[in-house]
Structures are given as C-alpha cells and as structure tokens.
Amino acid sequence: MVEFIKEVINIFTEYRGYFLQGIGYTMLIALSGTVIGLVIGLITGIIRTIPTSKNPIIRILLKIVNAVISIYVEVFRGTPMMVQSMVIFWGYAFMNNGATLPLIPAGIFIVSINTGAYMAEIVRGGIISIDKGQFEGAYSIGMNHWQTMLHVIIPQTMRNILPAISNEFVINIKDTSVLNVIGVTELYFFTAKISKMTWSIFETYVVACVIYFILTFTITRLLRFIEHKIDGPSSYSMNIDEDDVKEDR
Amino acid sequence: MSKIISVNGLKKSFGKNEVLKDINFSVNTGDVTCIIGASGSGKSTMLRCINLLEEPTGGEIVYNGQNILETKNIPAYRAKVEMVFQSFNLFDNMTVLKNCMIGLRKVLKVDKETAKKEAMFYLEKVGMLPFINAKPRQLSGGQKQRVAIARALAMKPDVILFDEPTSALDPQMVGEVLEVIKKLAAEGLTMIIVTHEMAFARDVSNHVVFMHNGVICEEGTPEEIFKNPQKQETKDFLSRFMNN
Numbered sequence A: 001m002v003e004f005i006k007e008v009i010n011i012f013t014e015y016r017g018y019f020l021q022g023i024g025y026t027m028l029i030a031l032s033g034t035v036i037g038l039v040i041g042l043i044t045g046i047i048r049t050i051p052t053s054k055n056p057i058i059r060i061l062l063k064i065v066n067a068v069i070s071i072y073v074e075v076f077r078g079t080p081m082m083v084q085s086m087v088i089f090w091g092y093a094f095m096n097n098g099a100t101l102p103l104i105p106a107g108i109f110i111v112s113i114n115t116g117a118y119m120a121e122i123v124r125g126g127i128i129s130i131d132k133g134q135f136e137g138a139y140s141i142g143m144n145h146w147q148t149m150l151h152v153i154i155p156q157t158m159r160n161i162l163p164a165i166s167n168e169f170v171i172n173i174k175d176t177s178v179l180n181v182i183g184v185t186e187l188y189f190f191t192a193k194i195s196k197m198t199w200s201i202f203e204t205y206v207v208a209c210v211i212y213f214i215l216t217f218t219i220t221r222l223l224r225f226i227e228h229k230i231d232g233p234s235s236y237s238m239n240i241d242e243d244d245v246k247e248d249r
Numbered sequence B: 001m002s003k004i005i006s007v008n009g010l011k012k013s014f015g016k017n018e019v020l021k022d023i024n025f026s027v028n029t030g031d032v033t034c035i036i037g038a039s040g041s042g043k044s045t046m047l048r049c050i051n052l053l054e055e056p057t058g059g060e061i062v063y064n065g066q067n068i069l070e071t072k073n074i075p076a077y078r079a080k081v082e083m084v085f086q087s088f089n090l091f092d093n094m095t096v097l098k099n100c101m102i103g104l105r106k107v108l109k110v111d112k113e114t115a116k117k118e119a120m121f122y123l124e125k126v127g128m129l130p131f132i133n134a135k136p137r138q139l140s141g142g143q144k145q146r147v148a149i150a151r152a153l154a155m156k157p158d159v160i161l162f163d164e165p166t167s168a169l170d171p172q173m174v175g176e177v178l179e180v181i182k183k184l185a186a187e188g189l190t191m192i193i194v195t196h197e198m199a200f201a202r203d204v205s206n207h208v209v210f211m212h213n214g215v216i217c218e219e220g221t222p223e224e225i226f227k228n229p230q231k232q233e234t235k236d237f238l239s240r241f242m243n244n
C-alpha cells in the first residue's frame, strides 16, 4: 500500500509538467465550451420564445429558424460526442483536401456546439417556467420582446438554471476526455501518454482520477457558493442612501 | 371633455368560444370607469384587448383618434395606456426602486438620476418609499400592488387599466390599495377599473359598465346602476353581491 501511494506520488511529481498542461487544456476547453454553449442556448432560447408575428414573412422565417434549431438540438443530443468529434474533425479534413483544424480550437468548437444543444433545451425550459405575468408586466410598461428578455426574463432564467449550468460544466470537464480520439492534448491524452512511458498503468490512471475529482468537486462547490451569493440577503435595507441601483450595460 | 379611448364593435374568440361579442363603449379624459360583472363575463379579456395583451378578433380600439389595432408601435402605445394586474407582476429580479425605474430607463430612455428621482416621487405617493431596497418576495400583497401602481404611474400614462387590483389580497390589505386608487381619481387620472368592490366602485367612478356573457348589458352613472338598475341581469347580479 505504501509502495503504491509512493508510486502514485512519484508519477505525479515526475510528470507534473504533462499533468498540469493537461489540466490547463481540459479546463480551457471545458470552460470555453460551457460558456459558448450557454450563449448558444440563450440565443436559441430567445429566438424560440418570440411570440408569433402577424407579418407572414417573419412568421415563415421564424418557423424555418425554429426547425433548424430543433434539428440541431436533436442531432447533437442524439449522437455521442466522441463520434461528433471524429465526424467534424475528419469531415473538415475531407472537405479541405486533408488540411486539419488546429486541435485546441477544434476541441473548443466541438464541446461548444455539443453543449449548446443541451443548453438550448435547458434555457428553453428555464424561460418557459418563468411566470407568464413577468412577460406581461414588462409588455404592459412598453418593453419590447428583446428588452423583456434582457432585463426581466433572462436574469431570472439564469438564476433558475444555474444548477443545470454547473452540471453541464462538470460533465464537460469529464467528457473533454473523449477529444483524445482526435489527439487534443487534454488531461486524458497526457495520462494515456504517461502510462505508456511508466507502464505503471493503474497508478497513472489513479493520478488522473484524483485530479478529475478535485476539479469537478471544487467547481461544484464554487458554483454553489455563487448561487447563494446571487440569492442575496434575506433582509433589505431601509436606508435610502444605501440603495444600489445597479445598471446593467 | 375629450374622448381618449373608444372601443367599437370589439370581438374576441378563443377558438370557437366567443368571449366578447360586439363591445362598444368610450372613455373621456379624467373618467373613472368601473367594470363590474360575474366571473367569466369577459372583463379581463376586454381589458387585455385594450392593452393588446390579447389580439381582438374584430372591431377597433381607438386611442386619441387612431385605431391602435393598426399601429406598428405597440410598445409605445402600452407605455401610454398602462395596466395593473390582479397578480401584481412585479419583476422578481429587481428591487422596488428598480421596478419603477426600468421603464423610465429602457422605454422612455430617461437618464439615471432623473429616473431615480421620478421613481421615488411615485413610490412616495403610494407610501412605499421605505421599501425601495426590498425585493418583491419580501413584500406583502398590498405593498406589492402599491409598487405596481407606482411602476405604472412612473411612465406618466394617459390611462391606467386595473384588472381586479385587490382580488388577490387579504381583506385587511384591500383598503390601502383602494385608498391609493381613490387618491389618483381625485387627481383626475383616467382609469378603467375592473372590480368586485361595489362600494368602492360607487364612490370612485363616474361611469359604471356592467358586463354579462361577453356583452355590455347596462351602463350608466353609479347612481343609475347601483340605485336604479334597469335590466333584470343587473338586478340579479347586484342582489347576489349585496347578499354576500
């Protein structure tokens, strides 16, 4: 047992350069993928909840856009990310006479559009669950759909879906490992490489296991802390001078 | 007295269900019109049509001489003809102050300092100045409704539509909201109020409309409607109310 622990620590210290680089890329791809995926989710969510227009051209256009979004969501949720990676990476090479995408941007792209498909559903569910009265309150003082979304609906939706966003982020930290099939140098890629150099396969993967767990555990706690922060204090100040009228952009 | 809103031949159906059948009435500047009638008679639907939250299936709604069913700029119209809801519909993500500032800032594009000053002015009017930093979830129903009224007033509307503003309130909070509305009536604000508070309707309004099954069954001054109703339906409705 002591031998085993010694070997695990040994592997980590000896190859920490590789591990740290792997952690860096894994976090970079997972974080960018989650953020860009969320942006995709928000945009599709806002589009999908535009009220039906009286203008027939706009109505048909919206129908088409909505259909495209639905197909995107279904396809990317219905196929494994590992397969998507291969199709996108080699599909690009196929259409560009063998020229391949740079690996890290390719990884970020794949995780982003995959996450976007899930976020689209999360955001839509979040928007639908907001009380209809919040929309009507905003419309009744003369706000348009865009203003209503930006100032009233999306802030409330964001708070409600924060746990689901955290969840997606944690999933992405773990699932980024599938990108090793196209050779992206994330944590799993380096772990596999190191294991072939040390031949202490078990110990090497234990190191990776511990690292993945620390990453996901810390992120989960951090985001939960942020959730509580957003909820704010349960009491309010009666002092007029102390009010904070935060302006959003 | 000039006509500010007139509803001509207004019709509204939900699918096959015809909820409003040929509604005609008009409101002059400074009028306080109370709309009474049984549940399901179409009062909310009519108010929501006037605010364009529902799209009428027929007829016209003329505001300042223009048929607003043809207007391209619905938000601009809504900023002038405000609505106060039974369920308050305050923005849950904003403080009381911000609830009253957001329309000034984003719709009327007023600068921040002015918006704050005006919001505070109307919050003071409804007695909610001590609560400017509270979030809606920290307020009682009566307080929420007073903030909702301040939010509407801050837009300096020509007309405010009230849809049963006290129906979601505990009985002890009804008074504080009705007091505010009475104050606005005294200041000459044009209002259309759907209410089940008959004593209030009698005291505050100069025009009462009784709706029954999607039509205006009878209308007149409070005297005429409450003291001397002509139609059998009006008599039945009022007697049921007085007995409760």
Ligand SMILES: Nc1ncnc2c1ncn2[C@@H]1O[C@H](COP(=O)(O)OP(=O)(O)O)[C@@H](O)[C@H]1O
Residues within 6 Å of the ligand: B014, B017, B019, B037, B038, B039, B040, B041, B042, B043, B044, B045, B046
């Ligand atoms: N969005 C809707 N869809 C279908 N039916 C509706 C809708 N809103 C109201 N109704 C129907 O219209 C009728 C009138 O409702 P409403 O205007 O709310 O009456 P009131 O406010 O006088 O109680 C009711 O029968 C109600 O079921």
Ligand SMILES: [Mg+2]
Residues within 6 Å of the ligand: B043, B044, B045, B164
């Ligand atoms: Mg109603």
